[in-house]
Amino acid sequence: MKHPAGSREDAKPAVVEPPALALAPKADTPADRAEFEPKQVETKPSAPSGPITIRPTDTVILKDVTRFGLNIGARSTYGAAQHLKNLIPNPGFEAGVFGSMIHAAKGATTVRVAQAFWDTDWTREDYGIGQPAGFWDGGEYEFTYGAAKGRTGRITRFALENHENVFYLDGGGPAPNEWDVLVVRRDLPGLVAGPRMATDCVSNDVRPGSPGKQSLHLKAGGEWSKCEVYMDSEWRDGDKSAGKLIVVRGPWKISFWAKGKGVADRIRVMFHREGEGSFIDESIKLSPQWQLIERAFTVPDGADKLGPYNEGDYHPLLVLSLSVDNDGGQVWLDDAALEPANEKNPTVFTDAFVNRLKELRPGVLRNWSTQHGNTLVNEIAEPFERKTNGYSPRQRAAGEWGFSLHEFLQLCKEIEAEPWYVMPPMWSERDVHGLMEYLAGPADGAHPYADRRASLGQQEPWSDVFKRIHIEFGNEMWGEASANDPFFGASALGGERLGTMANERFALLRASPFFKDDKINLIIGGQFYYPGRQGEIDATGNHHREIALAPYFGSDKEHANDDELFYPLFARPFEDVATGRMKQSQDELDRGGKKTGLAIYEINFHTTGGEAPIDVTNDFVTGANGALALPLYMLVYQRDMGAKNQCAFTAIQYSFGIGEGRYVRVWGLLRDIAATARKRPTWLGLELVNRVIQGDMVAVDIEGTRNGWTQRPINTVENEIDVPFVHAFAYKNGNTRSLIVFNLNLTDATSVNVAIEGAASGPITRHQIAPKSLHDDNEDAETVSIVTDLLEATNPTTLELPAHSLTALEWQT
Secondary structure, X not given: OOOOOOOOOOOOOOOOXXXXXXXXXXXXXXXXXXXXXXXXXXXXXXXXXXXXXXXXXXXXXXXXXXXXXXXXXXXXXXXXXXXXXXXXXXXXXXXXXXXXXXXXXXXXXXXXEEEOOOOHHHOEOOOOXXXXXXXXXXXXXXXEEOOOOOOEEEEEEEEEEOOEEEEEEOOOOOOOOOOOEEEEEEEEOOXXXXXXXEOOOEEOOOOOOOOOOOEEEEEOOOOOOEEEXXXXXXXXXXXXXXXXXXXXXXXXXXXXXXXXXXXXXXXXXXXXXXOOEEEEEEEEEOXXXXXXXXXXXXXXXXXXXXXXXXXXXXXXXXXXXXXXXXXXXXXXXXXXXXXXXXXXXXXXXXXXXXXXXXXHOOOEEEEOOOOOOOOHHHHXXXXXXXXXXXXXXXXXXXXXXXXXXXXXXXXXXXXXXXXXXXXXXXXXXXXXXXXXXXXXXXXXXXXXXXXXXXXXXXXXXXXXXXXXXXXXXXXXXXXXXXXXXXXXXXXXXXXXXXXXXHHHHHHHHHHOOOOOOOOEEEEEEOOOOOOHHHHXXXXXXXXXXXXXXXXXXXXXXXXOOHHHHHHHHXXXXXXXXXXXXXXXXXXXXXXXXXXXXXXXOOOOEOOOOOOOOHHHHHHHHHOOHHHHHHHHHHHHHHHHHOOOOEEEOOOEOOOEEEEOOEEEOOOOOEOOOEOOOOEOHHHHHHHHHHOOOOOEEEEEEEEEEEOEEEEOOOOOXXXXXXXXXXXXXXXXXXXXXXXXXXXXXXXXXXXXXXXXXXXXXOOEEEEEEOOOOOOOXXXXXXXXXXXXXXXXXXXXXXXXXXXXXXXXXXXXX
16 A cells, blocks of 8 residues: 555456357348348448338347346556545455465376466566465465365465475375366465565554454554555556546545554644645544544545646646654554545445446446455455455465455445356355355354345345346456466366366355355356357356356457448447357357357457557547447347347446557546546447336337448458348337337438337337447547437337437337
């Protein structure tokens, strides 16, 4: 906490490219039932020749659909993801936990296991990279895959020998084979301080009633004379175009417990924007007894100005400083909070974020944030007792701290979304058993994890709160498990290992007396760019119900004009389901015969290859085209692949660095939440369709001649494909009917007739995104929005579809 946070948003890994795959021939007919006559040019279509009729039917395509969901991600102290009320990470100043997934090198014995994929030449004491000798001493181990599977015990010694990390293990049993999986876990003493754990600044003297185990001990004149939390550094140290991503305004409050060694000791509290002024700056007298200190303050509008700033100006950070304020003084700090004062919602998340989520109405929220190296006990700990955690062999500090599983479920309850939880792959059997008890067991004094749930304020089992709870084993665990893998330390190395370990953990969940098959959906993450991976995973067991993919989209390699940018973007989902990787993935599952379904764990633009000038790329990924593209992909996958559970990536992020000082403005559907809270067009597109996705998805008949274009193979479209301009998706929920219609023509409006079968009981509600230009965005001002109005219900109802527009209708019958 003494050092400024990093300078970029959480990295999204590059996609691992698979071997070349043979594609099936181009489909001759579109997915829905209509005559289609493409204009035989590359991507320069003509306007439709006349109106067509869109007729929603009663034929159910997919029962009981789920509105589209969202990944919420971790809080970022330095960037845009400022969705937690309390700005202080690790506010109880607690120690750490660490868990890693290790692969055995060749030549392991029963008691000596060297780690594959790490050379100790990479271990650097000066930079805190890698793990020093002794790091794992006394930790616990468990073999979770291979010849030694099931062996557990203690690590007697961790050494660096012959360029390898070496684990010496107690106990007996089989020796592992090369690349068998060893999971190791341990507690880390101290307090995370940059790349290391500091032990000279903590004390076991905690405030009365604290749920935590340690406090922060500050001494005047020493290295730890103050505690500083640096925030909002992205615009200084990373993407300077971001501007401030936290703007402090209105009523705030700060609270903490403190005591001094003597009656003369004082603590100075300062919350300020560098060089621009302080919001609170006070020296407070302490005593040798613990006392709760609380202060309220108001920041006038404009005191922390949003701008403007020039690129050459210094971009000041936001800083909270708690320091010893007298010579020779000593101060103990515990359980601190800095947060807005008038928040209304009952969760740990800000009103601004919760309100935005309620506007989006996600059907499911996916929590992949900071939990990879965590334990169940820490995942359901209160904020002031929650430890930091880590998992990567590159690291020696447990540097992650975020919201808990319990707090995530409270958020899902508040916004009425189904939870999708990424279960840490390092969890022990006791953690896995405990998870089901926590989620679904009775709080009756005989079930400690359920009793813990009740003590946190949730008496009723979570399984009774939600229609379904989705549990995924790890995140993108098929990766290469080497130092080049962004999830090194949490990767399985291929689909067979992943599927085997996941199904064995899922078997433990299913063995619980509290498991209900209709309530718990078990998911394994697959690899979109290698459809064969889905077959590998699916063949390993029968306990999973879905394999989830991340079909990222959007290439701007060819960008001479709008036709080259946008028509391939709109064409690819139709190729995906006709001959592409979605179809190939489903074919892999169909061959397995287990009726395993497909889900989408992440989806968004992935235009990070640097193939176009950065201004072209940022215009492409933030433009109004995203309001059409993101829901179009998800709707096509829902209709043609039966993908019920889909989550866009991610709620909040300003940009992602791709090297050489270039930043691409992905993956946040919100530009930020604590400065402008502007919705990017991708968010708006999901918000619009989520207003009308309901009940059962039904088939649509489209009568008449639909014009379209013939898309040539560019920008990730691999085969020539014919695509109509107009697409429609329909739903029926009792007496409520709804319809979503796209006009993908880049230049021309078109009229359609919508058949309203039966007598409508009132007007039709229309929601529409019809930007003046697909290059419009909301980065600096709101230019793209949803417009809602009422239409008179007639049969048919004539609907004017502007060029490049998205329209949703809802009516009662």
